[in-house]
Structures are given as C-alpha cells and as structure tokens.
Amino acid sequence: MNVATAASTAPGTYGITVTGTGSATHTTSLTLVVGNGNPGPGNAWTPGTTYRAGDTVTYNGVSYRCVQGHTAQVGWEPPIVPALWEAV
Numbered sequence: 001m002n003v004a005t006a007a008s009t010a011p012g013t014y015g016i017t018v019t020g021t022g023s024a025t026h027t028t029s030l031t032l033v034v035g036n037g038n039p040g041p042g043n044a045w046t047p048g049t050t051y052r053a054g055d056t057v058t059y060n061g062v063s064y065r066c067v068q069g070h071t072a073q074v075g076w077e078p079p080i081v082p083a084l085w086e087a088v
Helices: none
Strands: 013-018 026-034 056-059 062-066 086-088
Touching: none
Parallel strands: none
Antiparallel strands: 013 026, 056 062, 062 086
C-alpha cells in the first residue's frame, strides 16, 4: 500500500482506516503524520530526526531551539552542540 498527499496538505496527524476484502474482511487503523519530520514544539529530541532552524525540542527537561538545520545524531545532543542548539 502506498499513501500519497498533495503538496498543499496541511501538516498534522491524520487517521487512516484500511479495509481489505476477499474471502475474509480485515480492517486496521493507521496514523499518517504530514510535516517536515520534526515531531513538533516541546517534543523530545530524537536521534535520526531532521530538524530545521527554529524547531524546538526538549532534552532532559530543558527546551532547545535548533540554530542550524541538521539530522540529529547520537553524540550531537542539544546541551553539547551549541552550534546546532540553543537553550530557550
């Protein structure tokens, strides 16, 4: 199954219900997140996530703002990489 959205689709979380039919019918629910990869303001910093300048996260209870766009890596945690993150 492929899911595609238009470029004009507003960022957000959308529910999807998928139903397969044949000799039996099965239904499942999925969540589609449309956006830039950032989990959103105030959400936990996560390795592997791509952040843009201005995105905000929390790390160990402290809020940080992304200074320079990057994909987060282990070892680049916000408090130890001031070139990428500033406390807010």
